[in-house]
Amino acid sequence: MKLVTIIGARPQIIKAAALSRAIRNHYADRIQEVIVHTGQHYDDNMSQIFFDELQIPRPDYNLHVGSASHGVQTARMTEGIEAILIKEQPDFIVLYGDTNSTLAGAVAAAKIHVPIVHIEAGLRSFNKSMPEEINRIVCDHCSTLLFTPTKAGLENLKREGFSIDEGGPSTPSTGSGTEGSGTAKPTIDNPKVYHCGDIMYDNSLHFANIAEEKTDIIQRLELKGKPFILATIHRDSNTDQPQRLSAIFNALIQLSKECQVVLPLHPRTSKLLKTNLEEKLQEQIFNSPNIILIPPVSFLEIIALERHAQLVITDSGGVQKESYFFKKPCIILRPETEWVEIVHTGNAILADADGSRIMDAWQHFKNNPPTTFPNIFGDGHAAEFMLDKIISCKVL
Numbered sequence: 001m002k003l004v005t006i007i008g009a010r011p012q013i014i015k016a017a018a019l020s021r022a023i024r025n026h027y028a029d030r031i032q033e034v035i036v037h038t039g040q041h042y043d044d045n046m047s048q049i050f051f052d053e054l055q056i057p058r059p060d061y062n063l064h065v066g067s068a069s070h071g072v073q074t075a076r077m078t079e080g081i082e083a084i085l086i087k088e089q090p091d092f093i094v095l096y097g098d099t100n101s102t103l104a105g106a107v108a109a110a111k112i113h114v115p116i117v118h119i120e121a122g123l124r125s126f127n128k129s130m131p132e133e134i135n136r137i138v139c140d141h142c143s144t145l146l147f148t149p150t151k152a153g154l155e156n157l158k159r160e161g162f163s164i165d166e167g168g169p170s171t172p173s174t175g176s177g178t179e180g181s182g183t184a185k186p187t188i189d190n191p192k193v194y195h196c197g198d199i200m201y202d203n204s205l206h207f208a209n210i211a212e213e214k215t216d217i218i219q220r221l222e223l224k225g226k227p228f229i230l231a232t233i234h235r236d237s238n239t240d241q242p243q244r245l246s247a248i249f250n251a252l253i254q255l256s257k258e259c260q261v262v263l264p265l266h267p268r269t270s271k272l273l274k275t276n277l278e279e280k281l282q283e284q285i286f287n288s289p290n291i292i293l294i295p296p297v298s299f300l301e302i303i304a305l306e307r308h309a310q311l312v313i314t315d316s317g318g319v320q321k322e323s324y325f326f327k328k329p330c331i332i333l334r335p336e337t338e339w340v341e342i343v344h345t346g347n348a349i350l351a352d353a354d355g356s357r358i359m360d361a362w363q364h365f366k367n368n369p370p371t372t373f374p375n376i377f378g379d380g381h382a383a384e385f386m387l388d389k390i391i392s393c394k395v396l
């Protein structure tokens with residue numbers, strides 16, 4: 001069986017590590033994976049670093065699309081992916097998440113009848129002003145196999161008309177999933193949905209101890225034994241709106257009076273910080289001894305930071321979840337989240353870009369640090385589960 005996997009943005013490269021590892025370890029005799037990097041992310045610390053550190057095979061193709069407007073970027077990717085699919089004739093294309101690379105893969109594949117496997121299907125923010133919401137809806141509705149990491153994802157797909165076999169087991173930790181309708185071979189018009197756990201959870205479990213051994217970021221930043229907050233900000237709704245970006249950074253300055261704040265800066269944010277924040281605020285941020293601004297870090301480094309932080313503040317989807325994996329409370333800098341379970345369990349609070357809500361959430365977690373983190377994200381073997389289902393679908 002041949003799979004063409006599309007990656008492009010940082011979180012997709014990291015997710016691909018789990019699937020490629022599972023193929024290498026358990027399915028090498030049955031599955032050939034062709035990796036296509038769209039080039040959406042291209043700085044070394046947004047791309048190459050993960051291939052080196054997480055032992056992801058070198059991409060077979062790199063489209064080098066780089067940064068551009070949504071339309072231009074997606075169009076360039078779609079053109080490149082279509083040509084590769086025609087040449088490679090895969091059994092499936094594998095798409096992760098909700099970026100423009102996902103959208104391009106979905107459009108290119110669906111139009112030339114290459115069946116789509118969507119990993120991280122069913123997530124919804126119910127906010128169509130997010131580019132990611134458009135991307136994930138389109139991808140889900142063009143897919144043949146949909147792997148949803150959470151029960152909320154499953155419910156969303158049900159609501160959108162996907163047929164779910166209610167009789168099927170639905171607990172991912174048993175290594176099984178909730179299947180779509182019937183035993184007929186799945187197609188784009190008769191797709192199959194599986195609830196299977198989160199592939200990022202596979203990675204976090206796999207790399208947590210390796211990170212402890214192989215990184216020295218905690219020592220390097222002189223954080224050993226000190227409480228600190230880990231912050232990440234990159235969502236366009238925050239970076240592109242000066243008022244929201246200022247509110248977030250003002251809150252971080254407030255917090256830094258009580259606790260050190262470590263902030264690995266996404267390149268989007270580094271650029272917009274300089275144009276969208278007043279000079280005085282920039283000076284405060286750059287001169288504060290308690291705000292440690294650093295370039296994007298590697299995956300092993302970020303999970304070491306997540307593991308040692310007292311609390312996480314983020315607008316990232318991946319970092320929200322990882323804070324939960326490592327049993328840390330999380331303040332989410334968005335009005336809503338796709339990962340609703342972590343809010344419902346009380347381990348994360350939606351604070352939007354609102355200074356007083358951020359400070360209230362901080363006070364809340366300081367006084368009531370959460371102690372229970374129920375298993376929401378599966379058993380750490382989502383990748384193997386998905387590969388089994390992909391293989392069995394081919395032989396149906």
Ligand code: UD1
Nearest residue numbers: 009010011040041042043046067099100101131132267268
């Ligand atoms: C993209 C995804 C977002 C995801 C995020 C992960 C879309 C629409 N957005 O957002 O869902 O959460 O990746 O990080 O696909 N840049 C660099 N170097 C790089 C990459 C980007 O400098 O290697 C800068 C460029 O100025 C670029 C900007 O960051 O214009 C934004 O990059 P882009 O890939 O368009 O969107 P992200 O904000 O990274």
Ligand code: UDP
Nearest residue numbers: 010011264296297298299302316317318319
């Ligand atoms: N990440 C990383 N280095 C960083 C910041 C994040 O390796 O400096 C990882 C993080 O652990 C998570 C993924 O990148 O696995 C999340 O990517 P990002 O926040 O860019 O995007 P999102 O998940 O919001 O789409």
